Amino acid sequence: MPKILIVGGGYAGFYTAWKLEKWLRNGEAEVTVVDPLPYMTYQPFLPEIASGSIEPRHAVVALRRHLKKTTIIAGKVEKITHADKTVTIHPNIGEDYEVEYDTIVVTAGSVSRTFPIPGVADEAIGLKTIEEAVAIRDRILTNFDKASQLPEGPERDRLLTFVVVGGGFAGIEIFAEIRSFASALLDSYPELAFEDTHFHLIEAMGRIMPEVSLKTAGWVIKNLAERGAQIHLDTQLKSAVGGVVELSTGESFESDTIVWTAGVMASPMLKNTDLPIEERGRLRLQADLRVVGDDGIVPDAWGAGDVSAVPDLSGGGVGGFCVPNAQHAVRQGKQLAKNIVAELRGEDVKDYFHKNAGAVAGLGLGVGAFQSGKIGITGFPAWVMHRGYHGLAMPSWERKIRVIGNWAFNLVLGRDIASLEARVHPRAAFEEFASRPRPAAPAAAAPAAPAVGAGTPGPAGAPVPVGGAVSKE
Structure with missing residues (x-):
C-alpha cells in the first residue's frame, strides 16, 4: 500500500x-x-x-x-x-x-516567536501548549496564596502583578480571562482587595486585535480599563531581567507572571x-x-x-x-x-x-467581542457566540460533551480554585519521608604491621628505617 x-x-x-x-x-x-x-x-x-x-x-x-x-x-x-x-x-x-x-x-x-529582549527567555511563559496554560493558572493561584500572607509592600505587589505581551487575539483573550479569574478569586481571599491586583498588557502597535474594527477594539480597551486592567499601546518591552519589567515609555514595575503572546x-x-x-x-x-x-x-x-x-x-x-x-x-x-x-x-x-465568516473572542465570564465585516457585537451576546462556536468546533462528540458539561457544572458550582503547582515536583513529599538504608558502619582499622629488619621491604615494597622501629600513630 x-x-x-x-x-x-x-x-x-x-x-x-x-x-x-x-x-x-x-x-x-x-x-x-x-x-x-x-x-x-x-x-x-x-x-x-x-x-x-x-x-x-x-x-x-x-x-x-x-x-x-x-x-x-x-x-x-x-x-x-x-x-x-x-x-x-x-x-x-x-x-x-x-x-x-x-x-x-x-x-x-x-x-x-520571540525577540532577543533581555530576560524574556528566562522569565516569560508562552501560550502555545496545554502545559503552559496549566502553569499560568497554577501560578496565579499560588501567588494569591502567598500574597494573602504578606503585608502591603513590593513583595506582595510583585506577586499580584500580571503582564501579557502582545495585543492580538491570543493576548487579549488570556489578558481578559485572567483578569476575570483574579476578580473572582478575591471572594476567597478576604486579606486582599481589588486594588492590590495589577494587570498590564504591552502592545507595540497603536491598536489591539487587528481582526476587528477600531470601534470594537476601542470597546474592548474601555471594558478592560473599567475592570482594572491597563493596556499600554505604542509601547515596547525593553527588559524583563529578574522579573523587572522595563517599558519603552520609561515605566518600570516588577511582575512574577509574564505571558508572551507576541506572534x-x-x-x-x-x-x-x-x-x-x-x-x-x-x-x-x-x-x-x-x-x-x-x-x-x-x-x-x-x-x-x-x-x-x-x-x-x-x-x-x-x-x-x-x-x-x-x-x-x-x-x-x-x-x-x-x-x-x-x-x-x-x-x-x-x-x-x-x-x-468573522472573529470572536472570549473576554472573561459573560464578556465577549465578535466582528464580521462591519457588524460588531460586544458583551454577553458575543460571549454566548464564542462559547457556542468553540463548543461545537471541538473535535468529536466525546470532547464536545466534556467541554460543554464542564461549563454547565461551573455555572452551578463555580470554578475550581485549587492550585496543583506541586505537580512540578510530584515526588517531593515521598522523598521527604521515605525511609532509607542506614549508612554502613566504618571499617575497623587494620592492625599495625610487625617490625621488620633493616632494609627489608615493607608492605608496599619500600625499605623501612634501620633498627626495625615502628612509628606510633
Whole structure:
C-alpha cells in the first residue's frame, strides 16, 4: 500500500489523518502520524484553561483514541529528505532511525516567536501548549496564596502583578480571562482587595486585535480599563531581567507572571528539509495544498496549517496568505485529506478556499467581542457566540460533551480554585519521608604491621628505617 506520513499531530495533522480514515477504502493506503505528544491541543481553549473555566484534559484529543486505523509514532521528525523519500525520527525513547514514505504531509505547526529582549527567555511563559496554560493558572493561584500572607509592600505587589505581551487575539483573550479569574478569586481571599491586583498588557502597535474594527477594539480597551486592567499601546518591552519589567515609555514595575503572546513562527524543523521554503521560513504551497518550488509542483509532498504559506484566495489574508490560526488549520486539514484521496484515485484536486465568516473572542465570564465585516457585537451576546462556536468546533462528540458539561457544572458550582503547582515536583513529599538504608558502619582499622629488619621491604615494597622501629600513630 502507499505509505502516507504526516509530520505533526496538531489541528491540520490530526484532521488530515481523521478524515483519511473516513474516506480511504480498506487497503487503499497506510497512514502514519509522527508527533512527540500523544494528543492534539485545541488552542482556542488555552485562555479558559488558564482561568480555570475548562478542565485541561478536556481541551486535548488523544490521538490513539480517535485515530483507530492510523499508526502513531511518538517522536520528532528531525530531518526530511524528500529526494530519497525518507525522514529521520528522534523517538521519545531510543535511538534515531529512518522511515520511508510514498507521500509526505507536513503539518508541523508553529512555535512562539520571540525577540532577543533581555530576560524574556528566562522569565516569560508562552501560550502555545496545554502545559503552559496549566502553569499560568497554577501560578496565579499560588501567588494569591502567598500574597494573602504578606503585608502591603513590593513583595506582595510583585506577586499580584500580571503582564501579557502582545495585543492580538491570543493576548487579549488570556489578558481578559485572567483578569476575570483574579476578580473572582478575591471572594476567597478576604486579606486582599481589588486594588492590590495589577494587570498590564504591552502592545507595540497603536491598536489591539487587528481582526476587528477600531470601534470594537476601542470597546474592548474601555471594558478592560473599567475592570482594572491597563493596556499600554505604542509601547515596547525593553527588559524583563529578574522579573523587572522595563517599558519603552520609561515605566518600570516588577511582575512574577509574564505571558508572551507576541506572534508565532513556523516550526524550526523545516530548516532540516530539502522541501522549498519561503523567506519567512514556511513551506511553499499552492492553493491546492501541494508543495511547490521554482520548477513547479513537488510530487508527493503536501502541507497545511501554521507551518505553511497557503495562498488565501478570498483576498482577506495578510500578504496574500492565510493567517496562522485554528480556523484555517482545521479546514485545510479536511481539504488536504480530500485532495490526497482524489490524487490516489486519479481524480482532480481542489483549491483550498475559505472566506472568514468573522472573529470572536472570549473576554472573561459573560464578556465577549465578535466582528464580521462591519457588524460588531460586544458583551454577553458575543460571549454566548464564542462559547457556542468553540463548543461545537471541538473535535468529536466525546470532547464536545466534556467541554460543554464542564461549563454547565461551573455555572452551578463555580470554578475550581485549587492550585496543583506541586505537580512540578510530584515526588517531593515521598522523598521527604521515605525511609532509607542506614549508612554502613566504618571499617575497623587494620592492625599495625610487625617490625621488620633493616632494609627489608615493607608492605608496599619500600625499605623501612634501620633498627626495625615502628612509628606510633
